[in-house]
Amino acid sequence: MTSQDETRIRQIAAEMRDAMVAGDAEAIVGQYAPQMVKYDLAPPLRNVAPLDAGALKTWFATFDGPVDYEIRDLEVVAGAEVAYTTSLHRLSATPLGSSESFDLWFRVTVCLRKIDGDWRVTHEHSSTPFYMDGSFGAALDLQP
Amino acid sequence: MTSQDETRIRQIAAEMRDAMVAGDAEAIVGQYAPQMVKYDLAPPLRNVAPLDAGALKTWFATFDGPVDYEIRDLEVVAGAEVAYTTSLHRLSATPLGSSESFDLWFRVTVCLRKIDGDWRVTHEHSSTPFYMDGSFGAALDLQP
Numbered sequence: 001m002t003s004q005d006e007t008r009i010r011q012i013a014a015e016m017r018d019a020m021v022a023g024d025a026e027a028i029v030g031q032y033a034p035q036m037v038k039y040d041l042a043p044p045l046r047n048v049a050p051l052d053a054g055a056l057k058t059w060f061a062t063f064d065g066p067v068d069y070e071i072r073d074l075e076v077v078a079g080a081e082v083a084y085t086t087s088l089h090r091l092s093a094t095p096l097g098s099s100e101s102f103d104l105w106f107r108v109t110v111c112l113r114k115i116d117g118d119w120r121v122t123h124e125h126s127s128t129p130f131y132m133d134g135s136f137g138a139a140l141d142l143q144p
Numbered sequence: 145m146t147s148q149d150e151t152r153i154r155q156i157a158a159e160m161r162d163a164m165v166a167g168d169a170e171a172i173v174g175q176y177a178p179q180m181v182k183y184d185l186a187p188p189l190r191n192v193a194p195l196d197a198g199a200l201k202t203w204f205a206t207f208d209g210p211v212d213y214e215i216r217d218l219e220v221v222a223g224a225e226v227a228y229t230t231s232l233h234r235l236s237a238t239p240l241g242s243s244e245s246f247d248l249w250f251r252v253t254v255c256l257r258k259i260d261g262d263w264r265v266t267h268e269h270s271s272t273p274f275y276m277d278g279s280f281g282a283a284l285d286l287q288p
Binding site (some may be wrong): 037039040041042043044045046073075077078079080081082083084086088105106107109111113122123125127128129130131132135136137138139140142143144 | 181184186189190217219221232251266271276279281288
């Protein structure tokens with residue numbers, strides 16, 4: 001456990017949060033390694049293509065104004081070359097054409113590798129659980 | 145990257161799969177560290193309690209006969225002390241009282257730490273994506 005590594009990884013999480021609020025697609029993409037496995041909130045099951053700043057910009061443009069973003073319960077486990085974080089995230093935004101904003105809490109696992117002396121995200125898994133009551137609806141109303 | 149660590153971690157994944165098919169709750173629990181953050185298919189958002197063999201046995205007992213379990217696209221990234229895996233999992237089972245079995249594909253991230261010389265699971269994140277088409281249903285029909 002290297003405290004310096006944990007500090008840097010917490011800084012990356014804070015930078016990602018700030019880039020979400022600023023709508024800064026390039027700053028977000030810059031934190032990821034080119035080779036990455038991504039499990040997203042939306043289908044498909046698995047993405048292996050590099051993160052695309054253009055697609056992120058298109059996504060930001062689906063909202064009326066900036067999004068709000070919060071990261072809570074961040075835990076960091078860092079070795080010398082491989083690290084991971086767990087955290088709960090809140091995304092709040094107003095879809096274009098809607099009069100109502102939403103608040104969505106979801107879980108995020110971020111895995112990182114130290115590449116050329118700095119940490120890069122090599123895997124990200126974002127999800128909500130789903131209700132097993134027969135509705136099989138995504139559990140979008142949960143709060144930490 | 146230590147090839148011996150990757151081999152051991154792949155063996156743990158295979159042992160977990162075999163323990164699922166055998167319904168061996170103790171063998172599953174034995175792979176986890178006592179301190180763990182778990183993001184499950186079902187709510188809540190976050191579990192931090194140690195994995196409980198009794199609860200697992202109760203879960204196995206909700207099915208008519210053994211479950212079938214498959215792990216695909218397993219990728220292992222192992223440092224000296226911290227490692228993670230990504231993989232797609234298929235659970236097939238017949239709920240008690242049902243005449244039909246189900247097949248569920250989901251994504252799993254497993255994070256591990258080397259503790260007392262062997263690898264233990266310290267975080268597990270299992271999920272399906274959900275449809276953002278307005279139904280907000282869990283995407284239970286996806287296949288790799």
